[in-house]
Amino acid sequence: MAGDIVEIVLRAVCVLAAFLVLPLLVGQTEHKVMAHMQGRLGPMEAGGFHGWAQLVADGIKFTQKEDIVPLAADKRVFRIAPALGIVSYLFALAVIPLGPHTVGADVPGSLVWVLAVGGIGTVGTLMAGWGSGNKYSLLGGLRTAAQLVSYELPLILACASFAIAAGSLSLVGIAHAWTPWWLLWQLPGAIVFLVAATAELQRPPFDMPVADSELVMGPYTEYTGLRFALFLLAEYAGIVVMSLLLGVLYLGGWTGPFDHQIGWLWTLLKGAIFAVLIIWIRVAWPRLREDQLQRVAWLGLVPLALLQLAITAIGVVVTSR
Amino acid sequence: MTKFLSGLAKGMATTARTMTTHAHTQQYPHVKPELPSRSRGVIALLEENCTSCMLCARECPDWCIYIDSHKETTPPATEGGRARQHNVLDRFAIDFSLCMYCGICIEVCPFDALFWSPEFEYSTTDIRDLLQEKDTLGQWMPTVPPPEPLVPELPETELQQLVVEVEPEDDPAAGRTTERGTGEVPPPGAGEQP
Numbered sequence: 001m002a003g004d005i006v007e008i009v010l011r012a013v014c015v016l017a018a019f020l021v022l023p024l025l026v027g028q029t030e031h032k033v034m035a036h037m038q039g040r041l042g043p044m045e046a047g048g049f050h051g052w053a054q055l056v057a058d059g060i061k062f063t064q065k066e067d068i069v070p071l072a073a074d075k076r077v078f079r080i081a082p083a084l085g086i087v088s089y090l091f092a093l094a095v096i097p098l099g100p101h102t103v104g105a106d107v108p109g110s111l112v113w114v115l116a117v118g119g120i121g122t123v124g125t126l127m128a129g130w131g132s133g134n135k136y137s138l139l140g141g142l143r144t145a146a147q148l149v150s151y152e153l154p155l156i157l158a159c160a161s162f163a164i165a166a167g168s169l170s171l172v173g174i175a176h177a178w179t180p181w182w183l184l185w186q187l188p189g190a191i192v193f194l195v196a197a198t199a200e201l202q203r204p205p206f207d208m209p210v211a212d213s214e215l216v217m218g219p220y221t222e223y224t225g226l227r228f229a230l231f232l233l234a235e236y237a238g239i240v241v242m243s244l245l246l247g248v249l250y251l252g253g254w255t256g257p258f259d260h261q262i263g264w265l266w267t268l269l270k271g272a273i274f275a276v277l278i279i280w281i282r283v284a285w286p287r288l289r290e291d292q293l294q295r296v297a298w299l300g301l302v303p304l305a306l307l308q309l310a311i312t313a314i315g316v317v318v319t320s321r
Numbered sequence: 322m323t324k325f326l327s328g329l330a331k332g333m334a335t336t337a338r339t340m341t342t343h344a345h346t347q348q349y350p351h352v353k354p355e356l357p358s359r360s361r362g363v364i365a366l367l368e369e370n371c372t373s374c375m376l377c378a379r380e381c382p383d384w385c386i387y388i389d390s391h392k393e394t395t396p397p398a399t400e401g402g403r404a405r406q407h408n409v410l411d412r413f414a415i416d417f418s419l420c421m422y423c424g425i426c427i428e429v430c431p432f433d434a435l436f437w438s439p440e441f442e443y444s445t446t447d448i449r450d451l452l453q454e455k456d457t458l459g460q461w462m463p464t465v466p467p468p469e470p471l472v473p474e475l476p477e478t479e480l481q482q483l484v485v486e487v488e489p490e491d492d493p494a495a496g497r498t499t500e501r502g503t504g505e506v507p508p509p510g511a512g513e514q515p
């Protein structure tokens with residue numbers, strides 16, 4: 001019994017550590033990759049070697065800032081919102097396997113769990129938008145909600161396709177069932193997932209809710225200091241979760257040479273591929289307008305996801321004969 | 322649709338290409354910039370040349386040059402001579418918080434007392450400290466680069482060619498000398514031979 005508790009605590013600490021370190025790595029990568037794609041150097045000073053401590057310095061800066069709650073804000077909601085945003089991805093990260101046994105909590109329906117808690121973050125953004133007592137925040141929050149409704153559907157359909165192909169709702173099970181020809185078979189699903197995940201994270205080109213030229217900073221307009229930093233952290237944690245998820249679902253997670261010893265490294269590497277892709281998309285492409293954003297979801301992604309579902313179903317029926 | 326997709330692909334390709342090429346950023350405090358010798362960084366004063374004539378102060382469009390001077394009389398050096406008067410500069414200051422680096426003061430100075438210097442690291446934490454007095458302006462004199470040659474330097478042989486080609490036309494006297502055949506001046510085209 002005591003051993004169980006120790007194990008649970010240890011696993012929780014590991015997940016928390018990963019949750020704090022991986023988003024910083026992604027953030028630093030984004031700083032650097034984006035800078036070099038724009039012909040700049042990016043951070044070079046903080047920490048000495050190529051500005052490796054830039055995000056740590058940013059964090060220290062954020063803690064020193066004044067914590068302002070607007071007079072007209074719904075104060076309790078305003079204060080809780082950032083926590084909600086970040087907690088959802090922490091919950092999601094807990095069930096994503098790095099290896100067949102390297103997983104925070106090995107639950108049977110982990111895919112369903114990830115999709116379910118993923119929505120909480122958007123509730124946090126909606127609360128931030130509604131609670132700020134600011135029209136820009138409200139508009140941003142509502143756009144977030146609209147975006148969630150449109151993109152959750154293709155995301156779930158794409159995940160359903162992976163689940164059907166593997167015959168399992170557990171992420172570990174799906175990764176075990178992976179075979180190389182998923183690369184072709186599940187390609188449309190992976191594209192749908194990647195696009196929908198970027199939209200869920202409200203990152204460019206799907207950053208209409210925080211479109212700075214229209215809405216100042218959308219739902220985050222009124223936030224300062226640590227609470228604002230939490231929203232930023234949530235965004236990068238979201239990239240980590242979505243990239244690892246795609247790495248596990250579409251690229252087979254830990255499957256690779258020597259996967260008994262360095263399986264977790266394969267998972268991280270595959271996740272990193274998608275994280276860089278998400279950053280790259282941000283740098284290269286312009287922002288979608290609100291109506292175009294909805295068009296992409298309903299006229300592009302949903303049909304594509306349904307098609308993928310049909311292809312998967314046919315494939316499963318044919319191969320199980 | 323294909324145009325849209327190729328546009329997206331082009332964006333990805335361009336950013337990827339930029340990422341893999343070298344960034345041209347100069348990391349300024351660690352690497353000093355190489356400024357052209359005619360950079361307008363700061364105005365240096367050669368106090369010895371200044372006659373306190375006030376031309377610069379009067380021409381300055383925003384009146385940011387301050388000059389105070391007084392007259393001194395030198396007694397005649399020899400018996401029955403005339404006493405001489407001259408200006409002594411007490412204060413010369415330029416307020417760089419107002420200066421717009423137009424260079425009019427430098428152009429207008431008849432005595433070559435003001436110079437452009439490429440030195441630019443003189444920012445202050447208080448705007449009032451940008452009023453620089455004549456000793457500071459004088460300290461910038463060593464940073465003034467020598468003037469650039471009017472004609473860019475050419476290799477020896479080309480220079481000789483230039484001289485030889487130009488001489489007979491520009492200087493009629495030289496042409497006459499060759500006609501008379503004194504042999505002193507090389508005939509045209511002689512410089513072409515190595």
Ligand code: SF4
Pocket residue numbers: 380381382383384385386415419420421422423424425426427
């Ligand atoms: S550069 Fe122009 S503005 Fe500056 S002191 Fe000289 S005349 Fe005045």
Ligand code: SF4
Pocket residue numbers: 370371372373374375376377378388429430431432433434435
């Ligand atoms: S114009 Fe030249 S000589 Fe006259 S006061 Fe100005 S700096 Fe001195």
